[in-house]
Amino acid sequence: MQLSGFYDARKEFLGNIKTEDLQTLLQGGKYLDEVCTTIKTLTENNPKCGGCEYFRYCVGGCRALAFGLTGDKLGSDPAKCAFFKMDYYEKITALFDGWKNLAPIGSE
Ligand code: SF4
Secondary structure, X not given: OOOHHHHHHOOOOOOOOOOOOHHHHHHOOHHHHHXXXXXXXXXXXXXXXXXXXXXXXXXXXXXXXXXXXXXXXXXXXXXXXXXXXXOHHHHHHHHOOOOOOOOOOOOO
């Protein structure tokens, strides 16, 4: 959805719900190729994320933001890099002091 403007500006369409049924669109084809990126594909093509200490929590971030901000669909999401590498995780965690964090970084 975040890339819909990108495709619209280029007159590219990933499918047409008016002419194809939703089940067919969601089970394969161009749409699925665009929205699904496996962890294996990402780490094989993006050594920065593959070697990142936060990968387990971030998984490379948002593909739409990575593409929109870097031009690389398999690139690193700069917003998530800022979040994890500029201490925003700690800052936000501190804001919610007293709340239970069900998945803190560093937990198994
Ligand atoms: S997007 Fe940034 S923080 Fe997230 S895994 Fe990649 S390099 Fe690490």
